[in-house]
Amino acid sequence: MNGFQVLILSVLTLLFAASLTALLRGWSGRREGIVWCGLCMIAAVATIWPQVTVRVANALGIGRGxxxxxxxxxxxxxxxxxxxxxxxxxxxxxxxxxxxxxxxxxxxxQLPDADPGDDSGGNPSSRQH
Amino acid sequence: MVWPLAKSAFDRLVDSDWAAGYDPQSISRGFAGVRKNEPMTQPSTTAHDAFPASRNPRVYVVIPAYNEAAVIADVITAVKASCPDIIVVDDGSRDATGAIARRSSVYVIRHVINRGQGAALQTGIEFALMAGADIIVTFDADGQHDAADISRLTAPIIAGACDIALGSRFLGETIDLPAVRRLLLRAGILFTRVTSGAAVSDTHNGLRAFSRRAAECIRLRLDGMAHASEIIDQVIRSGLPWREIPVTIRYTDYSRTKGQSSRGAIKIAMHYLLGRVMR
Structure with missing residues (x-):
């Protein structure tokens, strides 16, 4: 594992931890929390084993991972x-x-308090029914 | 479990009138033409009854203004001559527009933050309804309209011939209309014809008049300049009778600098189309 992978992985770990905390404590929506955690895990897999992306790419007919x-x-x-x-x-x-x-x-x-002779509108509270 | 549901339904029922402007669902509901507090027997396609001669209809002029300190005083003076009830919506101006307007005896409503002309118009219309307006006229603050046209717009509404009167510069007179601007306006008219199916000869004219019930149908959600097309849309959908009235538009050096550029027009069109998709 080279230095770049370590850097990316540490960032992903932090992000994952943050998303998971937010998800479990209910700070974020459930759906977006799960999406974020999933994205982090997929990115981590792709960083640690780049060959996986090659295999998926080939299966989809794309040359390179x-x-x-x-x-x-x-x-x-x-x-x-x-x-x-x-x-x-x-x-x-x-x-x-x-x-x-x-x-x-x-x-x-600025409006006069009572709306003289007005039955259709005026003060919203008087329009309740 | 049932109680909070019932309570919120009750709250909605009680608050419905006051909250109508703020409830997104009412926007789609609001176009039935007849509101629930009006008798349903009245068909929406006929105009309201003519105003009795004994009672003068209360006409309010709504002037949305953003950084118009240079001209607002003259516009107010001109409008005052034909209509004393004026509502100036100071749309978060950074100049003295609000202060100048406050010097004359008009209602001044202040948007704390600039929200665009559509938003200012909606605020002004809602305030006019609160004030008990029978007829609401919208009037641009840059001095391009002729205040004498106000009575020509309100006349058919007072007579009960229609609920909405739209000013049209192409039926009327335009003074010093630049060629590029004319082309742009033509494009706007074509655009409206395609998107709303309305054969309106001048879609981007700020001078309009609404009866009270027509104004109640207007719910502008597009804050910026795209509201011009939105108003036409809502007018058509309300099913209320409308007509166009020839008006004079005076193009001054000042009003020209306040108008839209061609690039701005494309942006407005995008805003409008997106606004039609998003509810």
Missing amino acids: ADLVFYCAVVVMMVGFWMTYIRLRYLRRDVTQLVRHIALLEARS
Whole structure:
């Protein structure tokens, strides 16, 4: 085992430990925790026994194990970017709703308390039914 | 086990009106055209009744503004002449837009963080509904609209002829419209025709008027500029009668710098398409 493998393995071990802790303590979602732990283990196997990737690659009709790892990495990264982007969009939407809520709360003081002669709208609390 | 479920269902029932704007599910539910607190017997495709002559409908003008300190005072003065109830949504401006607007007697709503024109419009519309508006007009803050057009937009709604009046510069007059901008707007119209199936002659016009129940159907989820297409979508889907009214758009050097570049337009289109996929 060369120095590079040791380095990669130590990083993977830390990552695995962190994911496992997060999974067991319920900090992360169950599904993403399992995905992370699985990814760490697959990466560790590929680092310790690179021949395994060659065998899998050959079975899939890809010449080299390194190519297989590269393809997988590209796909995983693209999916990851996409999921992050979607998350970000929902986050932005949440921020907007928060900002809107604060803005409306602040602005309500500008409205006259009672809405004279208005039966259809006005104060939201009066619209409950 | 059953109690928390029942409780949350109850909470939702009680809070439904206030939470409508914040509940993602209501967005898809909201287009039935008729809301649950309205009589269901009324078909949604007919316009509301005309306003009785005895009572003047309360018209509120919503002006979303972001860094418009240079022109906001003039715009407010111009709009005041035709409509006294003005709601300025200061969308997290870094200049004195909010402070200047506060000097005149208008409602000023402040977004703590800049959220985009679509978000500001939605906030303004919700506040107008809270204030008891009968008709809500949206008006751009950069001074490109003519305040005299407001009454032309509200007239058919007051008469009960339609629920939504959309301003159209291509039916009306455009002053100093740059050629590139014209091309871009044409592309936007074609885009809307393809994506929403709406034959609207000017999709990206900020001057619009909604009856109260039409405004209640509007739920803008696209914060940025893509809301223009989203509004058209929701107008079509609400099933409420709409019409286009010719309006004047004045292209000044100032408003030109505030408009969209061609690259921005592509970004907006992407935002819109993604927004249609994501609910």
